[in-house]
Amino acid sequence: MHRSLLVTAALLAGFAIAQPAEADEVTDAIAEAQRAYQAGQIPQAQTALQEALQLMAQRAAAGLAGALPDALPGWTAEEATSNAAGAGMFGGAQAARSYRNAQGQTVEIQVMSDNPMIAQLGPILSNPMLAGAMGRLVRIGELRAIQGNDGNIQMLVDNRILVQVQGDAPVEQKLAYARAINIQRLTAR
Numbered sequence: 117m118h119r120s121l122l123v124t125a126a127l128l129a130g131f132a133i134a135q136p137a138e139a140d141e142v143t144d145a146i147a148e149a150q151r152a153y154q155a156g157q158i159p160q161a162q163t164a165l166q167e168a169l170q171l172m173a174q175r176a177a178a179g180l181a182g183a184l185p186d187a188l189p190g191w192t193a194e195e196a197t198s199n200a201a202g203a204g205m206f207g208g209a210q211a212a213r214s215y216r217n218a219q220g221q222t223v224e225i226q227v228m229s230d231n232p233m234i235a236q237l238g239p240i241l242s243n244p245m246l247a248g249a250m251g252r253l254v255r256i257g258e259l260r261a262i263q264g265n266d267g268n269i270q271m272l273v274d275n276r277i278l279v280q281v282q283g284d285a286p287v288e289q290k291l292a293y294a295r296a297i298n299i300q301r302l303t304a305r
Contacts, residue, residue, distance in 0.1 A: 176209040185297055217285065268290065
């Protein structure tokens with residue numbers, strides 16, 4: 117256990133060095149962990165490192181939410197939501213946003229990153245032969261996506277981010293929302 121703590125501390129310390137000199141919650145938690153570790157306070161160091169990891173996951177989740185599009189013409193959007201699962205659970209970050217038009221039709225976009233479910237789905241979604249068995253292949257910009265029989269869309273971005281566009285709106289509207297996602301912002305985080 118102490119070895120994994122040391123490895124995590126070294127990785128987080130490298131992250132802290134690579135960041136600007138400004139203090140923030142993450143670098144404060146890393147510094148607290150380092151102080152506790154050097155003082156031989158292993159449980160306190162572990163807690164501080166877990167806090168730093170959770171704070172970074174929260175930032176990642178907020179970044180995912182920022183990539184979700186505004187409402188398209190004729191639609192309204194709810195506020196985007198985001199959350200980060202702790203390292204002890206499924207891990208990763210997720211964000212979602214719902215949209216509604218005047219006819220009451222809905223589209224919901226869900227984005228998840230860096231969790232074990234994506235690691236399992238990744239090889240299927242990235243292989244055209246396997247993906248084709250799950251539905252119709254469509255292009256969303258430069259990305260390959262799968263459109264199910266229900267018109268819902270799934271795509272894998274950067275081999276670690278799963279995007280799902282679903283709802284009861286017509287397929288064309290789901291495709292329009294999928295194309296409106298800021299893919300560059302998703303991959304820049």
